[in-house]
Amino acid sequence: MPSLAIAVTVLDHLESKTMQKHLLIIEDDLEISELFQIIFELEAYCTTFCSIAPDPAFINDLNVHLIIMDIRLVGSKYNGAELCQMFKLQYPQNKTPVLLVSAEADGNILASKYGADGFMYKPFNIDDLLQRVAEMVA
Numbered sequence: 001m002p003s004l005a006i007a008v009t010v011l012d013h014l015e016s017k018t019m020q021k022h023l024l025i026i027e028d029d030l031e032i033s034e035l036f037q038i039i040f041e042l043e044a045y046c047t048t049f050c051s052i053a054p055d056p057a058f059i060n061d062l063n064v065h066l067i068i069m070d071i072r073l074v075g076s077k078y079n080g081a082e083l084c085q086m087f088k089l090q091y092p093q094n095k096t097p098v099l100l101v102s103a104e105a106d107g108n109i110l111a112s113k114y115g116a117d118g119f120m121y122k123p124f125n126i127d128d129l130l131q132r133v134a135e136m137v138a
Contacts, residue, residue: 020044020045020046021045021046021065021066021137022045022046022047022048022062022063022064022065023040023045023046023047023048023064023065023066023067023068023133023137024047024048024049024050024059024062024064024066024067024068024069025037025040025047025048025049025050025068025069026049026050026051026052026053026054026067026068026069026070026073026080026083027049027050027051027068027069027070027073027101028051028052028070028072028073028074028075028076029070030051032070032122033049033051036049036068037049039126039129039130040133043130045133048062048064051075052073052075052076053069053073053076053077053078053079053080053082053083054083056083056086056087056090056091057090059083059087059091059096060087060090060091060094064096065096065137066096066097066098066099066133066136066137067084067087067096067097067098067099068098068099068101068133069083069084069098069099069100069101070100070101070102071100071101071102071104071107071110071111072102072104080100080102081100081110081111081113081114081116082114084098084100084111084114084115084116085114085115088115089115097117097118097136097137098115098116098117098118099116099117099118099119099120099132099133099136100114100116100118100119100120101119101120101121101122101124102119102121102122103121103122103123107119107121108121117136118132118136120132
């Protein structure tokens, strides 16, 4: 017969898995995507990755807690700022926050102009990134 401690541990594990926050990461740079995957898996986030800008309907259907996207998406029909604006305009009932990231000098201006909920410059400090994500999914 299993002990109460084991049963509680199993329940805690199952509860934490069902309460996991889901992040959609839209990033065309494979190395940065891999870095995001390592960082967020270590922090127990569930992640979905796209290397090109998906359709806003796809984003809406995913039911994620946060969208992190690069402003410059090479090979996509539109950039991350445009995708952010399209998503916000087409699905105003979806309150999923969008965090735009970019190395571009005017990235924060673009993020504000296109309706992003947050912005971070690349390269970023991992602790600052994790803090910002935790605040945005709370």
